[in-house]
Amino acid sequence: MSENNEKTKAPAEPLFSKKNKRLLTDPLSDNNPITIQVLGICSALAITVQVEQAFWMSISVIFVMVFGNLIISLLRNLIPSRVRIIVQLVVVASLVIIVNESLQAFVPDVSEKLSVFVGLIITNCIIMGRFEAFAMGNTAWPSMLDGFGNAIGYAWVLVAVSVVREIFGSGKLFGFDVFPEGFYELGYMDNNMMILPPMALIVVGVIIWIQRSKNPSLVEEH
Amino acid sequence: MESTLDIFVKAIFSENMIFAYFLGMCSYLAVSKTVKTGVGLGFAVIFVLGMTVPINYLIENYILKEGALVWLNPEYGVNGSNTIDLSFLSFIMFIAVIASMVQLVEMLVEKFAPALYGALGIFLPLIAVNCAILGGALFMQDRQYSTIVDATAFGLGSGVGWWIAIVAIAAIREKIRYSNVPAPLRGLGITFIITGLMGIGFMSFMGIDYGGDKSKDDDKKTEVAISEDINIIKE
Numbered sequence: 001m002s003e004n005n006e007k008t009k010a011p012a013e014p015l016f017s018k019k020n021k022r023l024l025t026d027p028l029s030d031n032n033p034i035t036i037q038v039l040g041i042c043s044a045l046a047i048t049v050q051v052e053q054a055f056w057m058s059i060s061v062i063f064v065m066v067f068g069n070l071i072i073s074l075l076r077n078l079i080p081s082r083v084r085i086i087v088q089l090v091v092v093a094s095l096v097i098i099v100n101e102s103l104q105a106f107v108p109d110v111s112e113k114l115s116v117f118v119g120l121i122i123t124n125c126i127i128m129g130r131f132e133a134f135a136m137g138n139t140a141w142p143s144m145l146d147g148f149g150n151a152i153g154y155a156w157v158l159v160a161v162s163v164v165r166e167i168f169g170s171g172k173l174f175g176f177d178v179f180p181e182g183f184y185e186l187g188y189m190d191n192n193m194m195i196l197p198p199m200a201l202i203v204v205g206v207i208i209w210i211q212r213s214k215n216p217s218l219v220e221e222h
Numbered sequence: 223m224e225s226t227l228d229i230f231v232k233a234i235f236s237e238n239m240i241f242a243y244f245l246g247m248c249s250y251l252a253v254s255k256t257v258k259t260g261v262g263l264g265f266a267v268i269f270v271l272g273m274t275v276p277i278n279y280l281i282e283n284y285i286l287k288e289g290a291l292v293w294l295n296p297e298y299g300v301n302g303s304n305t306i307d308l309s310f311l312s313f314i315m316f317i318a319v320i321a322s323m324v325q326l327v328e329m330l331v332e333k334f335a336p337a338l339y340g341a342l343g344i345f346l347p348l349i350a351v352n353c354a355i356l357g358g359a360l361f362m363q364d365r366q367y368s369t370i371v372d373a374t375a376f377g378l379g380s381g382v383g384w385w386i387a388i389v390a391i392a393a394i395r396e397k398i399r400y401s402n403v404p405a406p407l408r409g410l411g412i413t414f415i416i417t418g419l420m421g422i423g424f425m426s427f428m429g430i431d432y433g434g435d436k437s438k439d440d441d442k443k444t445e446v447a448i449s450e451d452i453n454i455i456k457e
Contacts, residue, residue: 038410041247085350086321093314101310116360119313123353125248197242198421205407205414212406 023145027153030215033126034157035208040126045161045200047117051174054162056110057117058155060099062148064121065130068092069147072135079136088131089122096121126154161203169194226375229367233379236428239354240387241421246354250388251413260392261385262338263349266327268381270349271358274323275377278316278359279370286312316359324350354384391417 033039040061047053071091072079079087100118103111111118121127130150135143166172171179171190179188193199224232239245246267253263284290288307289300297304327349332339349355358380367373394416403412 035410038251039248041244041251045244045247086318089317089321089350090314093317097310097313100313116357116364119360120245120353120357122313122317123351123356125351125353128351193422196422196425197244198418198425200244201414201418201421205411205418208411208414209404209407212411216405 020142020145023142024149024152027146027149028156029153029211032153032157032211033129033150034154034204035211037126037129039129040124040154041204045204046197047114048158048162048165048200048203049169049195050113050172051159051162051166053110053113054158056103056107057114058151058158060096060103060118061121061124061126061154062151063099064092064095065127065147065151066144067147068095068127069130069135069143070140071095072131073138073140073143076136084136085128088128092122092127126150157204157207160207161200164203165194165199169199224372226372229372230375230379233376234383234386235424237380238383238387238421238424239357239380240384240417241424243357245357246352246384249349249352250384250391250417251410254388254392254395254413257389257392257396260388264381264385264388266331266349267352267354267384268378270320270323270327270355271377271381271384272374273377274316274320274355275358275362275380276370276374277319277323279362279367279373281315281319282312282363286315312363316356316363320355320359321350324355354380387420390420 027033031037034041047057068088068091072088075087075091096119099121100111103114103118130147134146138146163173166174167178168191171177233239236242240247240250249263254260282290284293286308288309289298289302289305290308291306292299292302295304296302298306358377361380362373362376365376367376391413395413398412398416407415
């Protein structure tokens with residue numbers, strides 16, 4: 001049986017067919033999870049004060065998305081649809097526990113800064129959204145690609161916001177000073193507003209603004 | 223020590239789930255198109271937070287925490303010979319409690335308020351994945367409230383704060399339909415920016431640090447900030 005399956009599948013679709021590539025590239029811009037689908041904002045924006053946190057958060061989300069999508073798509077025929085949300089939550093929760101324990105073991109100071117937000121990956125709507133919309137109806141490999149694409153789409157917004165906030169808020173990038181001392185002597189000041197949480201929302205709002213003015217087909221009617 | 227009332231008020235205003243931590247943003251953005259559905263979802267969130275935070279508090283303090291199983295046998299205590307620390311299980315335990323509570327609320331709403339059930343549609347089951355609920359449990363664990371009363375006050379306060387936030391944004395979005403927003407900003411973009419401005423308003427409940435001089439007249443600043451928001455929104 002298995003040989004037969006391989007024979008019929010292998011010529012049918014190469015690993016990186018056009019369709020699969022679209023799964024990877026779509027979420028980066030036209031179907032971005034944060035700016036278009038409005039998912040996963042919850043646990044994301046509070047940790048964009050510094051690039052380092054955003055970076056580790058992105059890595060964690062990529063890991064959870066890829067393997068969560070893989071596991072769910074392998075299990076999809078075994079999960080009774082009535083209890084699927086609970087099954088999905090348990091899968092994500094287990095993956096997040098792995099992530100949390102590894103962060104605590106290898107980068108303890110980052111883990112301390114992220115505090116509860118690592119746990120909140122569980123309720124990150126992107127993850128549940130992709131499980132429901134994609135992994136429940138597709139085979140393992142496309143699901144993994146879809147997970148990776150969406151996680152990257154999420155990650156770049158996260159990192160972009162944190163770059164803006166760190167440069168203007170504390171004059172640093174990855175913890176290194178960006179502006180030379182002379183700037184400050186001339187009277188330049190870091191904008192402390194940027195460190196406040198609400199500014200993350202405004203920065204995302206501006207990203208959405210730019211994206212939609214470049215691609216008018218995305219504009220909403222209120 | 224903070225009093226219970228302090229915790230409650232702080233959870234509503236200065237540590238507002240939406241404006242200070244962005245928790246529950248997904249349903250906040252999706253269901254805030256009309257005030258009515260916003261109010262309904264807000265009440266559901268208050269109810270679920272008020273129920274799950276105390277339950278999770280008990281689980282945390284009598285099962286999961288290091289040495290919490292001391293009531294079973296003294297040797298499991300913090301200084302016992304056989305200390306047990308189950309706190310790595312907290313994510314799974316919390317989310318299981320939340321998922322089952324949400325199922326319960328969903329059944330109740332479907333039975334007693336079918337109209338509301340129809341209006342909330344898909345978002346009621348999604349309360350299970352509303353970050354505000356799990357966030358409430360995790361902040362409760364992080365801050366280690368001393369009694370269950372404090373934990374309940376925190377849960378209810380966060381719920382009320384979330385309710386205020388969603389009702390406020392829904393009211394603004396109903397009005398903003400009549401104003402001339404730049405096309406690419408319509409819908410999502412302007413909602414983000416308004417939420418940010420409201421967040422700045424709410425932050426002044428604890429006083430904004432402008433970097434230079436530190437003035438403490440919080441009330442005045444809040445009023446100014448809020449009226450500024452309103453002006454901007456009116457424009």
